[in-house]
Amino acid sequence: MIDIESLQCDLLVIGGGAAGCVAAVEAKERDPGLDVVLLEKAHIQRSGCLAAGISALNAYLTEGETPESFLRYVQRDTFGVVRDDLVLSMARELNEQSHRVEAWGLPIARDEHGRAVKRGRASVKIFGERIKPILAKRVEASGVRVLNRMNVTGLATRRGRVVGAYAFHVRTGRFVAVAAKAVLVCTGGAAGLYRPSNPGMAAHRMWYSPYNTGAGLAMGFRAGAELTSFEYRFIPLRIKDAIAPTGEIAQWLEADQINARGEKYLEKYYAHLGGKRMTTQDRLYATLLERRAGRGPCYLDLGGVNPRRLEGTIRSYLSMAPPAAMIMSDEAYYAKHGGEMAPVEITGGEPLVVGGHGLSGYWVDERRRTTLEGLWAAGDVAGGVPKKYASGAWAEAVLAVRDMIAHARSQTAAPELDEEDVLAERDRVFAPLEDSEGLSCTDLEERLQKIMDEYAGGIGVGYGTSEGELKIARLHLERLEQEVSALRADEPHALMLCHEVIERVTVARVLVEHMLHRRETRWHCYQERLDYPERDDARWTVFVNTRRARDGRIEVLERPVVRTPLAVVLPSLTDGVGVVQRGEG
């Protein structure tokens, strides 16, 4: 029988990525007397989706921009279904938190006037290869108790309150039950729900971290937290094969999107969607439509780009997505030796549940409190605010911690876990190590990804889906969930892989319920209902939320969109992309 180690603290941070590192430092800086514990599945040095680095801060108020103008930009991109309160509170912190990490050593490019160098309207250029080591160094100097290699599997609850979390060490297998006065979940989003872009050996050559498997979402769901907008799946438009970000080329090199005929297709064929200013999801949608119209594939046009700037792009990719740098170097090699350089082809990746880009995640309030007392959420795991990216995750972390400190101070009694709850979680966590018939986690992962790809709008079916298909997905996922008890692992690392699959099955089940409920097509590709192909503002300008009912079923709720009255007058949108103002007030 596995021993249970107990630990107590004031603030517990689950996940040591962008949000978690800044949250932990903020807590110690505000109150050095607080006992702060950070649990990280890998090692904070290079964990989470920023492991390889980043080359821009995509949520930053450049000169002339305000929190209100940032909100308008986000509202436009989501066709109005967005949490104004959350976007505004985050936007007010963006620059301060960016400059704070800059002071810790993150190089932000600046011009002769000391201004951050713009890459896009809300984006500035940085040299972020070392971003995680920079954050980790600060965490280690702050006096936070960091426990690396701890895979958190569940939230500890007592009488409906979150009072801690359970974790096991991915190398030694020791089991730890942590009791805390306040808990922050910042475990990131979920990749690997769908069949990925590349096959076999290259399956993990994806954009989002394959090690972000929705742990925080699954544990929140099991504990009864309310979740929002999973149906707004984020699908990145990426450089084919490398599945690397396109912003570096599209924004920094100002390359146009062209079709196989060399036409600037966004402007030529899709003016009704906003042309070059269309929403993020429509840029992907238009790219797919071009292929269907026989004018595909589509590219980023490097025709007029100066070769020296191209070298700069290779350096940028080295600092965030090294495979893209390798592929571009190989292409340049061909060009140099008289061959033709293959164009930079663009394509959609696998659909993701990721709150830093999309809307999906925990339903939180302005202080980043979840619907469970004692639990806060920040970063990719929190919903309601698309386009928060890394700097938005820092902003949310800081907002959450400020409220958590006040909460922790008001708790005089030491937190205590429920003994039965501890034993039940231990048995659940280590079940795959017991001798059983044995189902490998790879087997189950393949089954999950096949179901999702075929019946829930994956890459293979061009992202669209309909009620009949989603109901089959629901049926197969219910069966799959019964199979997880047959998973087998022979050592702690494999046990982690088992739990990563279990988490994804849970997230996928919730996702399918969200997709079934929204009977319209609001966000092409991201949420494409082939049986309801139109956007229906009158009926569907609402959030679709879910939570686990007492009997274990997934309960679906709708929450209204509430517009925050703005003190400033913003320019109206004249390009045909409307923002719904219903719920104003």
Add this chain to the structure above:
Amino acid sequence: MGIFVDERACNGCGTAEEPMCVRDCPGDLMILKANGKAAIRDNRECWDCAACVKVCPTQAIHMQLPASVVVRGVKLKGRAMKHKTLWKIRLRDGSEKTYETPSTGKAPFIPSL
């Protein structure tokens, strides 16, 4: 896929508590074998983030892309220095291109457009 450890160059980071690559891999994929050399558990699990490549003090690790992405011959090496990272991309004819990326501290100045 994936990274490759040159066992002639790897010293398992000597007396360190654990090799640097074993510490830094975000997927917990690197292990120290009984012969004192680092190895990857399974290249199919690798995200190609190059964390291990850069942190290796003896540059024993290089990265290659799977054949379904790049046919053959392109290899990446790197080395994290205090304020910059040095990179070497080996092309299919064996020639090498080197790059340098700023990593910490003051960013290189970029004139306004």
